[in-house]
Amino acid sequence: MQRLNCCVIIPTYNNAKTLSGVLDGVMAYSSEIIVINDGATDETASILKNYPQILQVHLSKNEGKGKALRTGFKTALEKNYDYAITIDSDGQHFPEDITVFLDALEKEGTKNVLYIGARNMEQSDVPGKSSFGNKFSNFWFWFETGNWLTDTQCGYRMYPLKEIQKLKLFTPKFEFEIEVIVKAAWEGTLVKNIPVKIHYGDAERVSHFRTVPDFTRISILNTWFVLVAIFYIKPRELYRKLRKKGVKKFLLEDLLGSTDAPIKKALSIALGIFIGLSPFWGFHTLLVLFLAFVFRLNKPIAFAFSNISLPPFIPFIIFFSIRTGSWILGEELIFSIESNITDFNFLTNLKAYIVGSLTIASLGAILSGGIGYLILTFFGKRKMVVNNG
Known part of the structure; x- marks a missing residue:
């Protein structure tokens, strides 16, 4: 983590039942941790008082995962980190997979790379709506960027912070994780999957994804991105290629x-x-x-x-x-x-x-x-x- 100048960002909102386990697991691999408390109304703030060694940012009200991640990126950049691994606080990710991201980055030919964890969406405890939503998202990401991924929705990721800083990002909620990878790919960042483990069976796991409103926002964003890709990105790429060659x-x-x-x-x-x-x-x-x-x-x-x-x-x-x-x-x-x-x-x-x-x-x-x-x-x-x- 220190050699690659990387930190771990954990956005959290009302995951008090799983938060301590996630923090303890991550601390076994890194002390470079930033927690963004996205206006939680449960015992999150009290739990975080037990971790004074962790850098914490407490938002006054819940503004969404996208805003929490942007706040985390800004904080990490202020601390001069080059990379950030994001992990959800609901207990679905395995902290030991942090090493998978680090190993992949050390072996990669370019450092301008954004890794997305690739979950096994066929395992028995994966909800049907998650599998369908992921396939839907994968298709539109491919259409918009020409890059096929097996998982575009996993929140377990590694971001190149200096490159992300250059992007104009606006969306505040779950659709942010689509916005950031599409815009990063459009600006030349290599977006890749690496395999990670996933655990959905925990009864204490709480998901804040609201199927109808969040899926609607993601659909509207993808509709806009398709139009941008067709009328601007694709012609721009062709023009650049023609001009260069x-x-x-x-x-x-x-x-x-x-x-x-x-x-x-x-x-x-x-x-x-x-x-x-x-x-x-x-x-x-x-x-x-x-x-x-x-x-x-x-x-x-x-x-x-x-x-x-x-x-x-x-x-x-x-x-x-x-x-x-x-x-x-x-x-x-x-x-x-x-x-x-x-x-x-x-x-x-x-x-x-x-x-x-x-x-x-x-x-x-x-x-x-x-x-x-x-x-x-x-x-x-x-x-x-x-x-x-």
Whole structure:
């Protein structure tokens, strides 16, 4: 603990029955302990008087686990700690697993890492709602960050405090533990699971997670994060990659050099072109990333090609879409402003635009996907010949 400049933070609220056992267990492994009493109304304050050697922060009222953890991080930073291991005070975690976090950090290639304990969610005493909630949370974390974890809800964690300090964190309650790992991953912190033991069977264990309100807050937070990921994070990552590598290198490494099969790459190109030429303006990014996820296609490729509808090209795309739709429908184009207002001819033009847009998008997808497949297959065979030669 001293070598890694690490402390243990224990947020607690009305866990008087288990608190002493947790404190005694943790003290066997570390004396660097910070307890945050989150406005407990039971015997917590009296129990903590028996541990004067432990740094304690007493909040005047209960403000939620997120606020308690943020207070703990702030206190730890003021004491110049680099890392903090957080452990719940309800007795579900095993203090001996502190060594698991320390060993993992010493072996890790980077020190900018956030470890989350991975519980065995299949053991018999794990509540069904906890298992379901964890799977739900794991899925959205993967969607938002591209990183798949087996457990995103365990409170037994190790935080890199200097990196956490850089994040703008707002949520006050249980949803904080989702907010912090998503934002940390977005800013380049490696988020990983390490296995820990768990104990749910203790009759004295008290959980303060309220299923409906807390799950609702977590769902609202994930909804917001999905939107941020689609409209900002994913495009930002692609832009950074393009800017760093340049278009040519990006195409060679991320398009031609991807391990995906040529057919998967070609379908990703086709999807991007189809969405980019489709009439769903304002939703192109959302649609292309969602469909790429649903059909398990290459998201960077699909997103890159969906940008065929760059602003300078939009007037031409709309014009040729209307012309194509009018030809297909056998209807005359009427561009007169007066006729559009008085005779509602804009509805005819709109119908022609939608039909033409979907037609051009479909043809563009088929053509680009086919050409892409031929080119990718050719370069793939050429690369194999070079490597074998």
